Amino acid sequence: MIDAPLLNEMSLSRDEGRAALARSGIDIGEFGRPEFSRLRELVDEECRRSGAARASLRVSRMTSKDTPRGRVVRILCRSDYFKDREAFTFNPDGFVGIAGWADETSVQPFLKALVAWVRELAPEPEMVSESGRDAVPCP
Template sequence: MTRDEARARWAASGLTYEVLTTENIKGLRDRLSAALKPSGLIKGYRANPTPKLKVSAGRPWVQITCAAYYFSRREAVTFNPDGFVGFAGWADDHNVQPILTAFCSWVDDLTPSAAAAHST
């Protein structure tokens, strides 16, 4: 999966920044951590504690960071104030995979049509 495919999943979901509640961000952070730890990609790969929502120009935004044995705060997923969703800009296409997978799973679970499909 590519970063652009993950962004397309977000766009196609119909979700907006309105879903960026403390509870939902914690849910995404927990999924990221659950995907990073067992990936075996980077020693100590994990999500940092859940960040607080911020507001810029009246719009919520948040940056969830991750850590490993050689870094402590790098971007995992960022919902930028301008609407751009960023994914581990520091990582290569291989090391970003657990982040993209966790994000897409989170999006699918928050998407009303996906939730209805799961309940049938």
């Protein structure tokens, strides 16, 4: 598991989160409800820890839809002043939308949860650093 103080000190960009996922070697297309449910849990943990959105930000639901181009998985979030905003959208072309509504501060719990999730599921987690930035395998 990722060390909480390290996660709280770092700031990630959406591109760094996407790059961590790309480097991980995991195939999102093979994932089902259990894997995405774990991401939901990690997002909720990070949102509680961060106090985001007046400490009311939580994952609300997940949808999965098969389209002619492939499956689209959306994880939505809510707060005491909004509902059903994007947490993550996993698109069939490989693009991952990450809390598009959020500024660079509000997106941090989502990015930190994404990196933690990738590290848990990656065949070679050492290829994804705890910060989500480029990593090299340890000898």
